Amino acid sequence: MQLAQIEYFVAVAEALSFTRGAEAAGVVQSAVSAAIRQLEREMGAELFVRLGRSVRLSPAGEALLPRALDVLDAVQAARDAVDGVRGTARGTVALGVLAHSGNLDVPGVLRSVHRQYPEIVVKLRQTIQGTRTSLDDVRSGALDLAMVSVSEAAAPDIDLTPLHADGILFVCAPGHRLAGRRRITLADVAGEPFVDFPEGWGNRATVDAAFAAAGLGRAVRTEVVTFGMALDLIRDGLGVGFVPESAFDGGALPLQKREAGELDGVWAVRTGLIWKIQLARSARRRSTAAEEAVLQAFLAQGR
Template structure:
């Protein structure tokens, strides 16, 4: 069994595509397919069920997946140790990010990583599916690090580094009955049609938890994945919304009215606590912590 066979297998298993898997390892698809067939012959079991253009893992593939990650992580740790002895940090980090990250200057951080660690490659993946999916990808190993929005101070199985915190405002149209108010109670909002974000988004979880803690129910009539779309729907009197303060942008005062609330939106840099971070991951974590100061605006 060759290490590159496991690398091919892992790439295809995470992408659930031979084409995308080959792209991840920068190898032609025919070579990846041949390598996986060789691995299947050596193991005496098929690893993928091939159904036309779609594939899925077989039970044997499901069993192999976490073990392949462990083997490759151990190999990377050995490489890190040798590189450290030579004063070098190298490797690839797959970093997940949210659609909106508040005051976190991801671009500046990536520029500093490239400047200070030229042998570190950061693959940036933006999610529109929210924090829950990013945490699942961290747990599975599809992501190495991720910017997430966890309402709580801790998440079982993950190491969280606080990056940003800001207020969440209630936003209604300038023609709404609550327009002009400085304060609003959750109990006054139970009959409102809410615009919100899909379940699994951190800001959605914060608002849901607040209503649940107050033993109140609300109706989410529209789900979006864009803060600007949410604001536009509010302007058109199609609902109300809770938004992180920084997401209001130029929308404040342009057909909408925002009311400050005690709710907070938090962003953390997360990694799985099930394994030790590589030297490249540690370098990226350090840059995030040096560059970002989690203050309440």
């Protein structure tokens, strides 16, 4: 039994796909398939039930998985122990990042990691489908760490480390009926057409949860994937929206301590809603020294 066979088995078991498992392991699918077939011959049992293009663990595979994870954890712990003696860390970290990172300086984090640990390679992947997909990728092992915006209840099997909290503003065009209002309730705006992000994005989930808790519905008429586009459409009167303070140039500092005011061509009102950014990692396995180094670099920004 070779270590690579165990690594490939775990990758496929977590992704429940040979294709996605190969992507997570960073090798071609044919190599993964061959290695697992050889492992099955050595074990004398099929580890996966093949169902067309999908797979699931067989009883033998389910029995092997926790032991295989223990093996990989032990190997990584041994590597980290040796690196600790050398005063360094190494390895590759697949890091998912948001399209908008609030006031977090992601390039600064990467520079800090590189200065301290030049043998750590950080592979960035910007989400194009939002927090929900990033959480799935952390669970499957396709990502080691991911910046997300989610409630604890919506993230089973995930450890969340808070990184950033951002006030959410209600925004509308200067000529809108609500422009000039100093305070806005959710009931005031429930009947408006909204510009917002698609379902599965963290900022959308935060606002949806607030409306649901108030027993209110709303209609999202236009979906976008950048706050810049959202603000452009809102300025043009195509809807209203909720936007974090950090989406504006310089944050929402022009509002200072006022509850409302004009900001970048829109009327903005504080809502009391908070958009949170966390760093997600799997709760099912021990973090590597390289992952911990990236986490600490993020946390250092808030000190």
